[in-house]
Amino acid sequence: MQNKARMQTMVGEDLLFLTDDQLRRGIEAMFFAYRAFTADPDLILAEMDYGRAHHRALHFIHRSPGLTVTALLAVLGVTKQSLNRVLRTLIEDGLVESRVGRRDRRERLLYLTEAGTALERRLSAAQRARMRTAYRNAGPQAVAGFRQVLEAMMDPETRAQYQAMKDLPEED
Template identity: 90%
Template sequence: MAETMRVHTLMGEDLLFLTDDKLRRGIEAMFFAYRAFTADPDLILAGLDYGRAHHRALHFIHRDPGLTVTALLDVLGVTKQSLNRVLRTLIEDGLVESRVGRRDRRERHLHLTEKGAALERRLSEAQRARMRQAYRAAGPQAVAGFRQVLEAMMDPETRAQYQSMKDLPE
């Protein structure tokens, strides 16, 4: 039985954007956008024998200097073993310092060295330029809608974690 195209409404809103084809195109757009977003840093990382996990660690340590290893584990959502490999490399290469906690000596607080900050800046410059150009082209309403869609895709715990990070200095 052939279905005819009908406009469904919910509280007066057109829901044609929820068709399987539109959702598939949105998924594909995310895949291609992510590929473009990571392309420049990937080239830099490959030359240093690092991967995206190294980049994410550098990003979040830069974002929150003094972040504990436990907090970074929580933010990245990786295993302790996986993070330990990444941190060991970054520390051995002089990009990250691990300092003993003042209140709790069992805690390790992470800080970027000057070398680590320079690499993080290099990795994020191209991404910021790409985001800036896209934001400028899309306009403020689209940017707000984009962020709203991204936050709506997060599960409640992840969204709470992300929202708590918005309070950090940018």
């Protein structure tokens, strides 16, 4: 039992003293994982002459129907001009609906249309399948550790936005 505890301590200590090469391998793993994670949606988006910003907008509008343009701007961390270009296209193509706010008529509340919901599901289906497979293969401890690492990489403001999104009801 003491050996096991000593080994766990040693493993924990090893994590505190990562070499530059180990860190570089982690960075490269993230690059390659992100490329794989976005590959399937990228093919669908390319057919429609859309980019990843369109996908992210669809994702977050789906996740939080009635999201304000201001809130989406904060979540995506893009310029107002860039977001306006993306939203204009999505609205013109009938994927997103912009409604006037009930409390503040200057606010624009964003909702996916039926076509927008269908596209969002199509884009995220492959990503959910990829995540599900990876999580199952890695196991629950690795999943928890992975989330801890991702959250630890976020700055406090981003982490707060993420936590707020985590508290939303799960989708169907």
